Amino acid sequence: MWWKILGVVLMLYTIIAGMLIPLSPATAFIDADKTDTGTRLEMTVHGYNTHYTQADDLRVWLKRDTTGYALCANEINPISDNKMSVAFDLPNRVSYFDGATDFALVIDGGTKDGYSVLPSAVSINQLPTRANMEESCAINSLNQRAGITFPFRNILEESIRSLYFHVPLWFAMMLLMLISVIHSVRYLSSNNLLFSTKAAAYARVGVLFGILGLITGAIWAKHTWGAYWSWDVKQNTAAVAVLIYMAYFVVRDSFDDLDKQARISSVYNIFAFAALIPLLFVLPRMADSLHPGNGGNPALGSNDLDNTMRMVFYPGVIAMMLIGAWIANLLWRINWLRLKRLSNF
């Protein structure tokens, strides 16, 4: 009983916290790209969740990533909360070498927004010149934003919230499949039809979660990767995993004799689960993937999942597992009652 309540509470917490906590104020994009030294660089900065007009002390820099050399903005005019125009009078020398150099845009939005960085915002082309390097404009006393927020990532934007639902679905699916296969083993060692009924119910909910995982993943992929299906290795293996369990249900349904059905579907369940392990845990690690954790992409490591997200993600995983177990629990009890009623006639 307690675990069902816990599941519901955690799920409600995940939905409320996951959907309501805002993204941190950040620079979304700017309308400048390339320029030369010695010119005036004017740009419109588009912020996300920012409060430019309310900022007590708005400061903007261009900072060279490699050396830390920085330029102060000469003019800053907030147009609206999410928009401001910024102008730099670029000096004749920003680099000791001729050619293009990348500069990041650093914006300090005062005590309310805190500071944000847009990496590789502008590429400045160093023209040949005799001028000397001017002194770097110091970036100091940056404000930290207040309050709880989720990080803003340029490609992800609001879709970063999918993490609390898409990833837990897979974790829960794996747990349900594991419980299912354990019940299949128990059926083979005891010949008690109850275990076979349980195994089928857990597999069924597992497949439901797998399909939901594929759908949520496809929607997320449409936003970040540009297509619903990118033939990514994890997408493929996940689809095959769902196919395997579809086959399990076909096997189950193709027998009329209950004992035969239970025995043969249990055997196939164990065999399929063994085939699933290399599919889900070995092959995706061998290939490049768009998913985090593969081919140099970020994963659930310390750099990529900040502490606020952890506070929602881990409860989300537990909630999804508990809710899945609950649904499966109801399902096998219904199926078991149905089976008993049939055998009474």
Next chain:
Amino acid sequence: MQLVHDIFVLLRKEAILEWRQKYAIGGILLYVLSTVFVVYIAFVRVDAKTWNVLFWIIMLFASINAVVKSFVQENSRRQLYFYTLAHPTAIILSKILYNTLLLGLISILTFAAMSFFTENMVKEVGLFALILFLGSMGFSIAFTFIAAIAAKANNSATLMAIMSFPVVIPILLTLVKLSANALRLITDTSYWRDISILLAIDVILLTLVIILFPYLWRD
């Protein structure tokens, strides 16, 4: 020792049965030849990358067709007779061994037919032979067991296809990657890792087959 003896007796039985029903193996070989022929007529020109994929797809379908009859061809009374004579492990191992040999033969024939119609695309013959052997073994283990399951049901051909495709995909993907190495489409110096994965999958599936088969045959 009894087990090994049984396996060899059963293996001989399989070979004799196959020899008496020549149409079965002849049918499979003709199937491979026809498929290769049709594929080349349709494609006209085949580059190495397509060759690699086509080879394994033809192998996949030919293997399923070859293995599906393993348990269907013997009626249930004769099977019961076998089970009174030999241990189920001996029966499944002999079938797997026999099917490995059969699939090895089919793969060599597919390779020969495909090389005959265009030039030989395989650059590293030793590696390719090893891949063919490992592939035949993996296909044989997975398909023989699935055929044993499917034979218990009425619509066994459909069931065989549904059950075996997803299970065999890890093996197939690793095989395609490895043989791309043998065709020098990619140069991967650490292909031993793929081979060990293939071997690991084979060992896991074989262990499970030996454990699970006794549950399967008793009716």
